[in-house]
Amino acid sequence: MIHSVSRVLSGSRVIIAGAMTALALPLVSSAATTITDLSGVGKFIIDTINNIFVPVLFAVAFIVFLYGAFETFIMGATNDVAKEKGKGLMLWGLIGFFVMVSVWGLVNILTGTVTLTNTPPATLPTGPSTR
Numbered sequence: 001m002i003h004s005v006s007r008v009l010s011g012s013r014v015i016i017a018g019a020m021t022a023l024a025l026p027l028v029s030s031a032a033t034t035i036t037d038l039s040g041v042g043k044f045i046i047d048t049i050n051n052i053f054v055p056v057l058f059a060v061a062f063i064v065f066l067y068g069a070f071e072t073f074i075m076g077a078t079n080d081v082a083k084e085k086g087k088g089l090m091l092w093g094l095i096g097f098f099v100m101v102s103v104w105g106l107v108n109i110l111t112g113t114v115t116l117t118n119t120p121p122a123t124l125p126t127g128p129s130t131r
Contacts, residue, residue, distance in 0.1 A: 055116055065093030 035041055068089025074085030 054100070054104065058097075061096035061100065063092050064096065065090055068093055 035044055057106045068091075071086025071089060072083050073086070076086050
């Protein structure tokens with residue numbers, strides 16, 4: 001019994017290590033880019049968030065939703081407590097999707113409308129001279 005428990009724990013450690021390695025690989029490959037100024041640092045951080053963390057959060061929300069569906073329809077077929085737990089997980093998965101899509105859309109609207117550049121503002125036209 002104890003030997004089988006230690007096998008399961010060592011197997012889960014391998015899965016966790018593999019998942020962490022898979023999540024870290026994009027960071028290693030993006031480390032090859034050269035950052036020369038503060039704008040490059042900001043671009044690197046925003047790209048990392050958009051290309052790595054957002055898809056991982058969507059995947060987690062989707063897995064929670066699927067697990068809730070599994071709890072509701074498979075495990076909770078005869079058990080009312082499991083059915084309610086599954087419904088709650090499905091609800092929280094959908095809420096997570098809604099919040100992430102809303103925030104992602106607002107951020108894209110904000111970054112699309114506001115430009116942060118180092119160019120000076122355009123000069124305003126002046127009226128006729130009063131000399």
